[in-house]
Amino acid sequence: MSVSAKAFNALGDPTRRFIFEKLRDRPLAVVDIADGLPVSRPAVSQHLKVLKEAKLINLKIVGNKNIYEVNREGILAMRNYLDRFWSEALDNFKKLAEQTEKENKQE
Amino acid sequence: MSVSAKAFNALGDPTRRFIFEKLRDRPLAVVDIADGLPVSRPAVSQHLKVLKEAKLINLKIVGNKNIYEVNREGILAMRNYLDRFWSEALDNFKKLAEQTEKENKQE
DNA sequence: ACTTACGGTAAGTTTATACTTACGGATAAA
DNA sequence: TTTATCCGTAAGTATAAACTTACCGTAAGT
Numbered sequence: 478m479s480v481s482a483k484a485f486n487a488l489g490d491p492t493r494r495f496i497f498e499k500l501r502d503r504p505l506a507v508v509d510i511a512d513g514l515p516v517s518r519p520a521v522s523q524h525l526k527v528l529k530e531a532k533l534i535n536l537k538i539v540g541n542k543n544i545y546e547v548n549r550e551g552i553l554a555m556r557n558y559l560d561r562f563w564s565e566a567l568d569n570f571k572k573l574a575e576q577t578e579k580e581n582k583q584e
Numbered sequence: 585m586s587v588s589a590k591a592f593n594a595l596g597d598p599t600r601r602f603i604f605e606k607l608r609d610r611p612l613a614v615v616d617i618a619d620g621l622p623v624s625r626p627a628v629s630q631h632l633k634v635l636k637e638a639k640l641i642n643l644k645i646v647g648n649k650n651i652y653e654v655n656r657e658g659i660l661a662m663r664n665y666l667d668r669f670w671s672e673a674l675d676n677f678k679k680l681a682e683q684t685e686k687e688n689k690q691e
Numbered sequence: 692a693c694t695t696a697c698g699g700t701a702a703g704t705t706t707a708t709a710c711t712t713a714c715g716g717a718t719a720a721a
Numbered sequence: 722t723t724t725a726t727c728c729g730t731a732a733g734t735a736t737a738a739a740c741t742t743a744c745c746g747t748a749a750g751t
Contacts, residue, residue: 482598482601485592485595485596485601486596486598487596488592488596489592489593489594489595489596489597490596490738490739491589491593492739494589494592498669501669501672501673501676502676503676503680506697506698507697507698507699508696508697508698511698516739516740516741517740517741517742518697518698519698519699519700519740519741519742519743520739520740520741521698522698522699522700523699523700523738523739523740524739525699526699540697540748540749541696541697541698541747541748541749542696542697542698542748543697543698543699547669547670547673549670552666552669552670555662555666556663556666556667559659559662559663559666560663562605562608562654562659563654563656563659565608566608566654569608569609569610573610597708597709599709613727613728614727614728614729615726615727615728623709623710623711624710624711624712625727625728626710626711626712626713626728626729626730627709627710627711628728629728629729629730630708630709630710630729630730631709632729633729647718647719647727648717648718648719648726648727648728649718649726649727649728650727650728650729
């Protein structure tokens with residue numbers, strides 16, 4: 478599974494998007510991330526694992542605290558996927574247009 | 585629910601990503617999209633509905649055929665979300681750094 | 692040393708969602 | 722004007738994934 482696929486999957490869940498956006502403001506320890514969320518702390522841990530494997534966040538262990546912060550890598554992977562997707566779609570669109578034009582002249 | 589949230593949710597599913605990428609090559613009717621996929625045609629219809637509501641594809645009805653094609657709007661919504669996300673994360677990072685510096689001088 | 696705070700993982704439950712079959716309406720072909 | 726093709730929706734099922742409680746190890750305070 479590619480990084481971008483993992484990232485899309487990770488951000489597909491609203492709770493994970495919420496956590497991700499919380500970390501946009503500042504790096505936070507797990508308890509602080511869980512604070513205010515309507516789910517248990519272990520649930521948050523599981524979400525963090527998914528976000529981390531998608532390279533959307535990374536971990537810094539400081540003493541007994543696990544500090545998570547946003548990671549650009551996953552963001553870039555998605556961005557690149559989208560940019561490439563659209564440029565390829567445009568290319569294909571042009572090719573199809575040319576082909577259709579040829580077929581029309583033949584008739 | 586915002587367009588970008590819907591789009592992330594839509595591309596979170598591997599079958600929908602597959603369909604989306606199939607439509608990148610060319611616009612296709614529903615039967616042609618379903619052809620080769622390991623799921624039933626109604627399942628494909630349901631996926632198409634989700635992708636359509638996320639503005640990732642749109643529909644052109646031609647006779648009795650429903651032709652789906654990629655739509656840039658959903659793609660742009662995600663791209664904008666990611667770009668803004670990262671620039672805001674950078675801003676916050678700078679502010680935090682300045683604040684930390686001040687606190688260090690005070691001590 | 693003891694106690695408290697932090698947080699990951701395991702195991703099981705619940706809920707969401709992806710899927711199926713069955714159906715019906717609309718257009719196109721015979 | 723039948724008959725076939727196309728495809729959306731409804732209803733129910735099956736599966737995935739989000740969640741819970743319980744537990745344990747580690748680090749930090751007392």
